[in-house]
Amino acid sequence: MKPDAQSPKAAAPAAERLAGGSRRALDTIGRLPPCRWTQALLTRWGISARTAVIAVPYLWLLLFFAAPFVIVLKISFSETQIAMPPYQPLLEWAGERLTDIRLDVNPGNFLYLIEDSLYLRAFANSLQVAAVSTLLALLIGYPLAYAIARSDPRWRGILLMLVILPFWTSFLLRVYAWIGILKNNGLLNNLLIWLGIIDQPIVMLQTDFATYLGIVYCYLPFMVMPLYANLEKMDLTLLEAAEDLGCRPLRAFASITLPLSLPGIVAGCMLVFIPAVGEYVIPALLGPADSLMIGKVLWTEFFNNRDWPVASAVAVVLLLLLVAPIMYFQRVQGRESGGRP
Amino acid sequence: MASSAPAPTRPSHPWNDPALEPYIRIERVSKSFSGFVAVDDVSLNIYRSELFCLLGGSGCGKTTLLRMLAGFEEPSSGKIHIDGLDMSGIPPYERPVNMMFQSYALFPHMTVDQNVGFGLKMEHRPRSEIADRVAQMLKLVRLSEFAKRKPEQLSGGQRQRVALARALIKQPKLLLLDEPLGALDKKLREHTQFELVNLQEELGVTFVVVTHDQEEAMTLSSRIGVMDHGKIVQVGTPQEIYESPSNRFVAEFVGSVNVFEGQVTASEAGRMRIRCAELEQALDVLSNAVAAPQARLWVAIRPEKIQLALQPPQAASNWTRGLVKEIAYLGDLSVLLIRLESGKTVRVTRPNVWRHEEESITWEQEVYLHWHDSSPMIVRE
């Protein structure tokens, strides 16, 4: 049997009230001249509604998402110039004829990235920071997601809402909150001194520790959400079966719950790791002044040194580094959402 | 049953009248989905005011055939005519056909009367006419006082009736019903079956019903088309399908049956003598089937057509002997599994006529199985 169309979940009640008023409006809109004209025009051009539905967002993304990467690639091969824009054109019309086009491919920027160990270290450091933060986020997020998924169903919605709530408040302000907590005369140091654990403030702000903390804090909801979604739909009778067969709870967790939640773990880790590699705001505010995060390096090259070609080269390398995890994420995402053929 | 008491509005057996033009003509229709053949060269005629059932297991192509009638799928080859009109290339919204969906597909954001009136609204009928016809339709399905409710506020049976009313309000030439009773519980289903038949006879609309439930098909239909692997394997009245299945698949799919492999030893007009290795005595069968001597064929006997006795029958044929292995008491009848000497297990049903019957037959008892010479059916592989 097919899932019942009238099941409460399918018929989200919010739709109904909205729809009650909007249906008549939509009906009228559909009959207004402009709508009819558009339809007639599309028909005359032989463009079906289907084509239009696909083409509009497709063209938008091609223009504003795919094309920019081509330009980044192009500029990463050009030379810096003191001008606006501060790079040499890659294609030059040297003469009248088409054959006079001179292609200036200049791999200098990439060679520069290899020669100056700063960039290599920045890439390595970014990957390491992202990996460690992802692991920490998993260590905090998994128990939290697990506890929510196994709590009383009446509370689950509220608890989940509490996880997402910080995500809706400003990211920047949440990072800012940690400055107040971590700085030398901040909340945490004051507390530790008051408790008598330390008598001199520990330097916590502008350290790698603060960077890790900031990333874990800001990306925690991204870790918890997919984990929760996975753990919540798990069949609890599997655990009962395991215990019935003589498996102790901890063992049952390790041999049943954990392997089954692997897709959630992978999705959560990807959602934290990939953006964290290129993170700028958190290391800029919480990390050490000379912190080597690649996002920060790119930002500095671009805004402070105004070296657009090198910034572009950094972006190209960063993108190449992330292509594999991004494609992997897409496959996971596709599997999760792919219900229909 | 519907077939035994046809309404005066339709000729009793239109399919036997060669002069009558079929209302729906399906001509050599095939449909394949990326290499998989869902419907394979099906030809079928359905007559006006028939209640035709497409019966088959899941994946047999019955739903695909129905969806081609509705216009949701185009045939890969072949043609469909409805009331003389070629339907190729005509989209669902322009066909004189309506459908009742398995999930009912009631629009969750509309009330019952908005759901029922949707089809008329799409025809831009005047508001007053829509209101009148909706009221009339709701009265017919006894839902007048639920007009302002949302589908969510209705029970399963009520939703089913809303879906029916919505599909009927445009007075379609043909109503398609996809597992119309599948979502109802058993008790309600039986009641609704008869309601559906009555409504169909009252309105005279041609119904095509898809179902996997043979009991439902038997109760509802004037004729049944049994489908298997995308092909129609037999078309006939419920009685024809049950009593004279054309092949082994139909015999086994509709009801249960005991099948024996046999060899023709003698045949004369209307009679045939068959030797089955699994049975002790030869079969003496009344049959019009033509078979060459020595031909191998299949003989099927329905469980209710086998009688049990404790003494050997007098006849020289049409009986065998076995040990009772299982007895299942089902209330109205009992099912017995009897193992023959050849190792073959035979299924026999006996009605429980008396309330406190002294059970004369018990486990591990030797019994004699015998049957009338009209009971065995000769079936093809």
Place this chain on the structure above:
Amino acid sequence: MKDKASPVRLSFLVFGFAFLYIPILSLVFYSFNRSRLVTVWGGFSTEWYGRLFENTQILDAAWLSLRVAAMNATGATILGTLAGLALARFSRFRGRTLFTGMITAPLVMPEVITGLSLLLLFVATEQAFGWPEGRGVSTITIAHMTLTLSYVAVIVQSRLSSLDISLEEAAMDLGARPAKVFLLITLPIISPALVSGWLLAFTISLDDLVIASFVSGPGSSTLPMVIFSKVRLGVSPDINALATIMVSLVTLGVIIAGVVMLRRERARQRDLRMASASDAS
């Protein structure tokens, strides 16, 4: 099996939520501090709220950000709905793989890359076609739409895949043409998904610092850009006040949504009782 209040699970919850909320609560707490030194308590005061509302730079930036966020959310919802529709309903078309890739990649793409590449595009098109003339509200909006339409598309797609397709077929069967089916059946039913998509796109836009920094021009500083430049110089109490206002607004919204959902749930329970009561007929 389900022990009601396992202490282990309770401690997970307490620790997790403490980690999430103590920083936010500290912001709120110190926004009412008289002292300029944010972390030294100098008595209760609402002085910083007054200061905040005198700060025209912040107010202008906030207004600009709200405008951009609203335009972005509307545009992204339209484009994202089309994209979600294409993904959910048209299983095969040329370039579908590339399309899916361009929808999911922005979800995880580091913002520095998106920001830089969009800026370079705008510079190149300005050179080539004279568009856009300088950078500001329009370029920020376009950049944000490109990012957020993916979020809307994913939400809409998942809602559409869980929608019983026979609802649309039923409407078509009753005589509605495809465009009508979409307007009268699909759109009203998926409208909650559109609302949440719109809100998400709005929030992301309101919150974005990196992409906006790349594609904005002189004189078009968004709120996050202003906050960032202030915060870089250290903590300042009026930012605490601003944070408190934002947190309160979001919390209020969530509470309202919660109450509405609770009411709906009660109404639904009532409906179910009504349905089972009328089952006899």
